[in-house]
Amino acid sequence: xxxMTRWLDPDEQRTWRAFLTASRALMDTLDRELQRDAGMPHxxxxxxxxxxEAPDRRLRMSDLADATGSSRSRLSHAAARLEAAGWIxxxxxPTDRRGQxxxxxxxxxxxxxxxxxxxxxxVRRHLFDALSPAQVDQLRRISETLAEHLTGSRPx
Amino acid sequence: xxxMTRWLDPDEQRTWRAFLTASRALMDTLDRELQRDAGMPHxxxxxxxxxxEAPDRRLRMSDLADATGSSRSRLSHAAARLEAAGWIxxxxxPTDRRGQxxxxxxxxxxxxxxxxxxxxxxVRRHLFDALSPAQVDQLRRISETLAEHLTGSRPx
DNA sequence: CGCGTGTTGTTGAACGCTCAACCAAATCGC
DNA sequence: GCGATTTGGTTGAGCGTTCAACAACACGCG
Numbered sequence: 001x002x003x004m005t006r007w008l009d010p011d012e013q014r015t016w017r018a019f020l021t022a023s024r025a026l027m028d029t030l031d032r033e034l035q036r037d038a039g040m041p042h043x044x045x046x047x048x049x050x051x052x053e054a055p056d057r058r059l060r061m062s063d064l065a066d067a068t069g070s071s072r073s074r075l076s077h078a079a080a081r082l083e084a085a086g087w088i089x090x091x092x093x094p095t096d097r098r099g100q101x102x103x104x105x106x107x108x109x110x111x112x113x114x115x116x117x118x119x120x121x122x123v124r125r126h127l128f129d130a131l132s133p134a135q136v137d138q139l140r141r142i143s144e145t146l147a148e149h150l151t152g153s154r155p156x
Numbered sequence: 157x158x159x160m161t162r163w164l165d166p167d168e169q170r171t172w173r174a175f176l177t178a179s180r181a182l183m184d185t186l187d188r189e190l191q192r193d194a195g196m197p198h199x200x201x202x203x204x205x206x207x208x209e210a211p212d213r214r215l216r217m218s219d220l221a222d223a224t225g226s227s228r229s230r231l232s233h234a235a236a237r238l239e240a241a242g243w244i245x246x247x248x249x250p251t252d253r254r255g256q257x258x259x260x261x262x263x264x265x266x267x268x269x270x271x272x273x274x275x276x277x278x279v280r281r282h283l284f285d286a287l288s289p290a291q292v293d294q295l296r297r298i299s300e301t302l303a304e305h306l307t308g309s310r311p312x
Numbered sequence: 313c314g315c316g317t318g319t320t321g322t323t324g325a326a327c328g329c330t331c332a333a334c335c336a337a338a339t340c341g342c
Numbered sequence: 343g344c345g346a347t348t349t350g351g352t353t354g355a356g357c358g359t360t361c362a363a364c365a366a367c368a369c370g371c372g
Contacts, residue, residue, distance in 0.1 A: 005273040012284060015292055018299035019283075020202075021311035023179045024225050029306060035360090041328075046176075062350060069180050074329060076352055081328085098337045098350045117161040127175075128168060130305040131298060136171055138294040142287060143174035149286040150185060155177035191330090197358075217321065230359060232322055237358085254320045254367045 026126055033122050038115035040085075043070065044078060045119065048087060048112045051104035058103040060093060067156060087111055182282055189278045194271035196241075199226065200234060201275065204243060204268045207260040214259040216249060223312060243267055 008016060031042045038045065050067045051057050059067070065075040079102055082088045087108030093099025104112075128136060147155040164172060187198045194201065206223045207213055215223070221231040235258055238244045243264030249255025260268075284292060303311040 005276060006280065007276060008279070008284075011296070012292070015296035015299065016279060016283070018296055018303055018311045021225055022299040022302035022306065023183075025303060025306040027179075028225075032360095043328080060350085065351095069177055069184075071330075072351060073331075073353085077328070080352090093350095096338075096350080100351065120161060120163060123164070123172060124162065126306060127172070127302070128164075130301055135294070135298050135301070136168070138291070139298055140167070140171040140174055142291050142295055142298075143171065143178040145286055145291070146178035146283070147174055147181060150178065150181040150282060155174045188330090199358080218319085221321095227360075228321060229323085229361075233358070236322090249320095252320080252368075256321065 029126055030119070030122050034115065034119055037118045038111065040111075040115070043068070043074075044082060045112070045115060047075070047078060047082065047102075048104060048108055051088065051102060052109060052112055056103075057109070058091070058101045061100045061102055064102055069151075082108070185282055186275070186278050190271065190275055193274045194267065196267075196271070199224070199230075200238060201268070201271060203231070203234060203238065203258075204260060204264055207244065207258060208265060208268055212259075213265070214247070214257045217256045217258055220258055225307075238264070 027042065034040060034042050034045055040048075046068050047064065050064060051059055061075060061079065062072065065072050068075070070078070079088060079090065082102075083090060085108075086105060088102050088104055091101040091103055093101055131139065144155060183198065190196060190198050190201055196204075202224050203220065206220060207215055217231060217235065218228065221228050224231070226234070235244060235246065238258075239246060241264075242261060244258050244260055247257040247259055249257055287295065300311060
């Protein structure tokens, strides 16, 4: 027998819609700021950040895809654009002939360094400044729980 | 004199990355489920929902754009697709000759009714089931605060 | 009234993402 | 070892979004 749908009660409804509105507004705002100030979308910024933190500023495409939570296809397309912009280059992987390494160029690093202060200020202004320290802590726990629930492992 | 950047401290860093991971994973998952089960992206589902709740199942394009948090351009393109799918139709606005009304068709309503149970189950499974009642409450307050901070008004 | 200004909505191009198909190399199983 | 499967990565088509430009209409103010 078909299971009756358990709809969202008014409180859940309110929570869900507020979450949708807030997270969309936040990401849209940061995306627009980054596009305006650094000429790249937030997803590309994240790729450059991960590369900048990696040893020798290089990472396997696969690991980079995992770190940024994107599909291989998406990363492949993005890498093509980033390479055309001169911000990364590709190298062959010495231990696996299928593999490719994405390497952050000096140009890419400089672009990232120029974009970072403005972006961090945006994150602070639009997110952390609006919340109490207790709320920031709550948000961290909630997000880590959800991330683990959805991806099966803790966020990196 | 240039202001020194105040970087994110390790806790803020962790919070920010967890939030990015969680919200992206959640939206990606729901989007994929909706695309698979109902043949539409989440943004289009939201448009149909808002229309279904409006008096006479019709709304000014502008109001619909505000309600779904999308640009006019985006909504215009979306409406063209939804109209081609037969889920909405457009009518002229009687009080403003510039205006257009988006009207949910019976077909659109039926499609929405068919998609809703699965989608609600997904929201429950991926979001509410993973959190304690206290966390749901925290998430609501946090989201409402952020939404108000970012958009200048409470989420609807 | 009539002119300027703001609002409503659409359009086309460029861009980014998804999905499915695909190739090549590594690994598994016998 | 050798065929079958899995893994790593790319590609092209189709879709949705953004941005800037535009057209049509409403409104305010002299």
